[in-house]
Amino acid sequence: IEEAKNIKSKPGPHKCVYGVMVEQKDLVCKPGSTEPFNLKHYRENPSEYKSIFHSNVAPACNVLINGIYWDERYPRVLSKQDMTELYKDGHKNLFAVGDISCDVNGSVEFLEKTTTIDNPFFSWNPMTNKSTDEITSEGVAVMGVDILPTELSVESSKHFGDALLPLLKKMIVNRHHNDSNYQHLPAE
Helix, strand or coil, rough: HHHHHHHHHHHCCCCCCCCCCHHHHHHHEECCCCCCHHHHHHHHCHCCCCCCCCHCHHHHHCEECCCCCCCCCCCEECCHHHHHHHCCCCCCCEEEEECCCCCCCCCCCCCCCCEECCCCCCEEEEECCCCEECCCCCCCCCCCECCCCHHHHHHHHCCCHHHHHHHHHHHHHHHHCCCCCCCCCEEE
């Protein structure tokens, strides 16, 4: 996280994409505690913790891909209030959020609805707390396609099928010529 903050503080434009994998200790803290972060304690006592993502990570991010497990016992990664405060403080650099876990009103509270493959994004405006199906510069583009994991297998299946189809035709022809060892198939 510190490296991302350092990069963000340098004058741009930055012409590279930097990825940061955030750990639990970067997302939450136990208020008033001076003890180092204890993951076991956090998982057993999540109500004792608060989110620090909005102050610790979000100011250095342009895009957030969220795939964290979340339920009501845990603090949100990014609440509507957190995002509104960021905008009021001039931190408007987080312009897109992809919530792979797709928990509506969950860890990313402003994922207010699921989206589809045909219309994968909507915009949410932190200053008005309103969303629109149009992507606008006045807010955050939010993606929450609940069938996204299955869509990846569709793409890979199509690619595999496209590669297999030419070979399949040759296999049928070879089989017709009693070439059961497929010795006449191309090397690919």
